[in-house]
Amino acid sequence: MKEKCCCVALDYEAELREGGSCGEMSYTLPDGRTVMLGLERIRAPEILFKPEFIGRDHCGLHESVYKSILNSDLDLRRCFLGNILLSGGNTLLPGLPERLEAELSALVPHEPCSSVRVCSPSDRDYSVWCGGAVLANLPSFCGAWISQSEYDEYGPVVCSVSFDIFYWVKMRRDVQQ
Structure with missing residues (x-):
């Protein structure tokens, strides 16, 4: 359901005010029942950026990525910010790469050479497995x-x-x- 119906809003609050640009969609459950999905399509993936929505006391995806980069060597930070590579199934959610890039750009001090670039290869749902296979060999x-x-x-x-x-x-x- 997540992969077929959800999308990440670039501006979550604006999407809620406007009723969601993703629109409504019907989804047939495994038992044959059909459900209509509206704003749930953007609310569900929003927990990736705002885990407090489900009572979690930890950082969102963008903050976790940024903190990881800040914990790296000072000389490498600019390189890491410009080469963020998405991998795994959740990164296939439409809008996630753009939202992550926007959120990270808002966190980064505005310096001439610190641009954020999020790369999202088309085969990223299997890239973790492929990396593990290479490592194991x-x-x-x-x-x-x-x-x-x-x-x-x-x-x-x-x-x-x-x-x-x-x-x-x-x-x-x-x-x-």
Whole structure:
């Protein structure tokens, strides 16, 4: 339903006042019933930018991206702002790339060289899987693999521990060479 019916408003408040440019749409549920959707089409994805709408006390997508960039090296921030790459199914919502770019642009201090650019490749719904497949096939990554029995014994924490050890050993090898 989300992928077929929802869209992200560039200006949420204006969309509410104007009744939503997405318009109304009918959707047939798996049980055969049909529902009419109006403003729900823009209200549902708005939680990506305003999680407080559903009682969550954390940052919206744009704020999380911006904070991540601010936590990076000062020399890289401009590069990161100009090369934001969307991936995953939720990024396919119509209007999301434009809204994210607008929200980030509003957060960035207006300097001549700090332009925000959000890239949204057409195959981004599978890009996370493709990246994982490439990573898993790198010979240098096989030391970070975790067996099913290790996961069953230690739980999710084994992922962090295993990767931290792998990364430390690899970095040490790189420094020695």
